[in-house]
Amino acid sequence: MGSEGLSAAPLSRSCFLHASHLAPRQAVPGGGSYCGGRLTPTSLRCSHRGRAAPCSKLYCWEQWLKEEVHIPGTQGLSLQHLYRAMDFLEANKEPIEREIFHRVADLLNLDVEVLFYDTTSLHFEIDQPDRGGGQDDIVHGSLAAGHKPYRAPRKHGLSKNGRGDAPQLVVGLAVTREGFPVRHRVFPGNTVDVSTVARVKRDLRDWQLTRCLFVGDAGMVSAANFKALAAGGGKYFMCMPLRRGDALTEQILARAGRYRTVNQRLQIKEVVIGEGERRLRYVLCFNPEEAARQQAQCCRCCWSALLNTPAATLGATSRTACGASSSRNCLAHTEPSGRSRTRRRKRLSA
Template identity: 45%
Template sequence: MYLRETKRRNRDGSVVSYLALAHNERDPESGTPRARILYNFGRADRVDRAALERLVDSIGRFLGHESASEQADAGSGELPPVVDSRAMGASWVADQLWQRLGISTAIGEAVAGGRVDAELVERVVFAMVANRLSGEPLSKRAGTRWVAERVFIPGLEAMSEDDCYRAMDRFLEVIGEVQRRVFFSVANLLNLQVDLVFFDSTSTYWETDTADQPDPREELDPREDERATDGDEAGEAVEAAVRTWGRSKDHRPDLPQVVIGMAVTREGIPVRVWTFPGDASDQTLLRTVKDDLRDWQLGRVVWVLDRGFTSEQNRRYLQRAGGGYIMGEKLRGASSEAAAALSRQGRYRTVAGNLRVKEVRVDDGAARDRFIVCHNPEAAERDAAVRAAIVARLEAAIEGSDQLPAAERAELAGALRTKPGYNRFLRTTPKGYLRVDRAAVRRDAHYDGKYLLRTSDESLSAGDIAEGYKALYEAERGWRDLKTGIDLRPVFHHKPQRIQAHVQLCWLALLLMRVAEHATSDTWRNLRHELDRLHLVTMATREGHLAQRSELTPGQRDILAALELPTPPRVLDVAATK
């Protein structure tokens, strides 16, 4: 086998050479050797020399020889200088998942048309999502340098700050369609179970002294006329990103905020994220969330929510169109139904590990609910130990208070009642003396290790309901990862549409993170730590710049295998010297 060059003379007298990969074979009849063409490279003056060099290098590696560029540099006594090196492992894996889950196609097709470059918008959106996954999320301005100098983003060598803002604005315009297409693509690919949808909300704040003035156009809900006939007096929330004061779940009531809602599947895959004004309550925003997912026609969905959503109006609203719910119920709340459920006698049965449940029916009405009393013996022991410690500290705090003047005793009582743990077990006698409320201690012991669930679903067993509610932890874990791993805050935006777009970018980052964790049974932090060891190194050879990845480690190969992703090509770019 050899490289064959043939020449042909043109009419004008010029000579043209052609290259081909040939192999000599002996003719069985004449016995003379004849050349058999295996591959035509075309005209010699137009041949892709870089492709030939790669072919030579690949053959040399198989034979254990040095590459052509290495031999040339070795002959000069110098190693090829490295002109650039940047991380590529985490961004490569994220981009492969981005393509497989159909996010790239969904964004590209949704933003196509008009005067925007759909491919650029999609790549810039991915770059901002990849930065959220990098472990060091940056502002848009700093992110431009991150793309240009520190990381390899497939298909994007550089971007400007204006590119980021234009991409965010265009992305938000089509976010509804993107969310729907991405969800069904992910659900089909991962075979997700969407019979249970877990919903929770949180808030995030801004370091600013003033709140936003709401846009008059956002004060009206386009579905208001449709809902006006519902006969429900509860307020409706409109999705918007208006920063205002509200009940802060980050314990920063001094700063304006927005409220964010998130729905996840039982596997922890985030279905969708919503952004609401900072003073929107959990009870009102739930209406918009249910209606939005109803438009996706998911079929029968059972909502799993914590105790903050347990109003009667919410429960009945969730039951519309055949829906259902599983809700936590406050043990020490004012609900007479909950008190009746806890007072009913019955025998517990073990359903999983040390979790015991018993089912209680409180009424026989048409809209009756099932109550599931759950009990964990280990948690009961912890609750008893915590209560004993609180009572002991309370006794020590009030010891000798009988000798204090009445005014000082009242001041001590006021200070102790500011602490919820002490306030539960502190009582004041008619004469103003401070005592431990032993009756309250006995009542509290009745709740040790218990939590109460309320459901409208008749098809799920008590054990399935208890296990399903425990999976609400996935939504809470999503908030923790959004705020710490992906760094939802601080947010460097002030316009409402940019705030909404920022939250949606964080949602896509969480989606990629959860898919990777689900497939590898490992945390994204560990995966990123291993993948960041994979670098793209650019060397300056005599033939031009050669961009080559580092060798894969066993850990990186395991990650790619678990995710069923291809191995990154060894050589990603060859730029001939001009």
């Protein structure tokens, strides 16, 4: 988390301040203790600043603290202090994250009118996924971290980094328009994107961020998510792929109006469906370069079918080839003038 022209020292002090004040007063869940009943703020500081160069706790203790950085007061730390610091941070995750956000938002005057949300996957080089207990597949954290219940995290699922063979986690992240992280949530690796939205919306509500504009991609589209995002006056902006034969798609495409040019790769047209409070705004997006590319690909497929197919099956094969080349997330629609227009629609809540 860095930015050109922004000093990391004030941010580090601000982020660490709340945790270091909690540490001397925090009793360990389960009756344990931190360093004789108190968790040293120095170990928390090391765990926090060590994120600037992510590495294992063992590497941090053996090499990073001794050879690469100088943090006063770390000479007496042992490896167990760093592990116990992580337990403390996990046990107090919610209040610490909330305090960090409000302090940093005030320090940097963050603009949270618009939040962009997406997910990614992180894989692990292990052979078998995690297995929990019971029907809900539950595992528990350490006693020092509060013994919290979690669904078994490392699971096989849809990989976004090409490692479908390895167990993974799914990480959801909400950021501001400048890319500053606001909230994150870790989900089991077999979680699908569409099922993460409601949980993230609740997380944002807990921090009084219900009136921001929520921006998501096509993987988050569902009627349940639209209802959750609109609750309490919430606003959203979601990517919705056009689908051939869909009634709503045909209704949107049938609306008259001109496209407005944003740049050489984007033209847009706004369409309003419905009336009153239940009206919905859609923004049709057209990429001329992508339309030309798909049209050329379709022509190549058709010519290939014409040259290599017997006359008896020529018509059916040509239609199949053209259909396959344009069956993408967007709808390739041909205007009366013969121009191929590739569109996506964006749905706005208001």
